Amino acid sequence: MMRRSVILLLSGLFCCSISAQQHKYSRQEYIEMYKDAAIASMRTHGIPASITLAQGCLESADGNSPLAVEALNHFGIKCHTDWKGPTYMRQDDEKGKSCFRVYKSVQDSYNDHADFLRYRDRYAFLFDIPLSDYKSWCYGLKKAGYATDPKYAERLIKIIEEYNLYQYDSLNVPAILLPAAPAELEKSTRLEPASASRLYNLSSDRTIYIRNRVAFVISNTGDSYESIAAEYHLFSREILRFNDLKEKTELAPGTVVYIQKKRTRTPRGLTMHIAEKGDTYRGIAQRYGVQLKSIQKYNNLGKGDISPKEGEQVLLRPVR
Numbered sequence: 001m002m003r004r005s006v007i008l009l010l011s012g013l014f015c016c017s018i019s020a021q022q023h024k025y026s027r028q029e030y031i032e033m034y035k036d037a038a039i040a041s042m043r044t045h046g047i048p049a050s051i052t053l054a055q056g057c058l059e060s061a062d063g064n065s066p067l068a069v070e071a072l073n074h075f076g077i078k079c080h081t082d083w084k085g086p087t088y089m090r091q092d093d094e095k096g097k098s099c100f101r102v103y104k105s106v107q108d109s110y111n112d113h114a115d116f117l118r119y120r121d122r123y124a125f126l127f128d129i130p131l132s133d134y135k136s137w138c139y140g141l142k143k144a145g146y147a148t149d150p151k152y153a154e155r156l157i158k159i160i161e162e163y164n165l166y167q168y169d170s171l172n173v174p175a176i177l178l179p180a181a182p183a184e185l186e187k188s189t190r191l192e193p194a195s196a197s198r199l200y201n202l203s204s205d206r207t208i209y210i211r212n213r214v215a216f217v218i219s220n221t222g223d224s225y226e227s228i229a230a231e232y233h234l235f236s237r238e239i240l241r242f243n244d245l246k247e248k249t250e251l252a253p254g255t256v257v258y259i260q261k262k263r264t265r266t267p268r269g270l271t272m273h274i275a276e277k278g279d280t281y282r283g284i285a286q287r288y289g290v291q292l293k294s295i296q297k298y299n300n301l302g303k304g305d306i307s308p309k310e311g312e313q314v315l316l317r318p319v320r
Contacts, residue, residue, distance in 0.1 A: 026062065027057055027062045029062070035049065038053045038110070038168065046118070048131045051134060054138075054157075054165055056074045056075065056113075059074060059076040060074040067088065067100055071102040072102065072105060073100050078100055126140045132166070134165075134166055141153065211256075217257050217259060219252070219253055219254065221253045223251050226239075228257050232259045239259065241261075243258050244262075258289070261291075262290055262291045263289055264290065264291055264294045266317050270316060272313045272316055274313060275308035275314055298316070298317065
């Protein structure tokens with residue numbers, strides 16, 4: 001009798017589990033579940049919440065598509081060459097199967113979508129569009145090639161207007177969080193003050209320098225990466241990326257802080273650095289205005305390689 005009761009109990013639990021998995025979300029349910037994540041992306045990355053929600057609805061079939069259910073991928077983001085995580089193969093609009101990213105949680109999918117738009121060059125022009133202009137954002141996404149559907153922009157707009165998603169774009173977002181496109185600075189490989197620009201004139205008491213055609217400042221006592229980011233209308237995560245940092249860290253006075261994305265290589269004629277005592281690969285990257293990942297690539301370094309040996313030749317650009 002006891003055994004039969006246990007079997008019935010397990011059967012009941014199994015049926016409940018299957019029932020829960022088979023629940024189909026309505027579009028309104030999906031919006032209610034993920035509107036806070038979309039608003040968070042707007043606050044941290046400058047992407048209109050209406051855009052994030054509309055894309056989530058469309059790309060994931062309101063959270064019901066196989067890709068969303070099995071891979072927790074709500075935005076149809078493919079693997080691309082830079083994805084190191086688990087993958088999911090499925091039929092795409094194009095012929096054959098395509099590789100898609102797999103996430104540990106839906107929140108990770110939302111975070112990656114925000115990074116995907118904010119930090120890829122082909123979407124950079126979108127961040128010159130006001131948050132309130134959702135139509136231009138929709139047409140911009142189509143222009144940038146986010147989807148192959150010729151009616152992609154119109155479909156997003158229809159979702160936004162039918163469910164009043166633009167209401168989430170009217171929050172009082174602090175102006176300091178709104179993205180501003182860095183102006184082109186004086187082209188020079190020498191260390192010298194940069195020419196004035198609309199963006200950098202926001203700070204009147206700090207000198208801007210140029211190295212490898214990349215703008216940077218020298219930190220003062222009391223500065224932090226967050227305070228310098230706010231000073232130049234950058235996101236905190238953005239300035240950390242510019243300086244090859246993954247998390248917040250103390251900022252000592254006199255530190256070089258890049259306020260633009262560093263280059264992938266040094267100018268012609270400057271091929272390598274001879275490592276000195278105490279050098280780190282990140283320090284070398286900062287010294288020459290080159291991205292750390294580029295130096296790691298040119299020198300076949302692993303993630304655990306932090307410091308070169310004294311006298312080691314560290315390549316700063318690809319060598320044929």
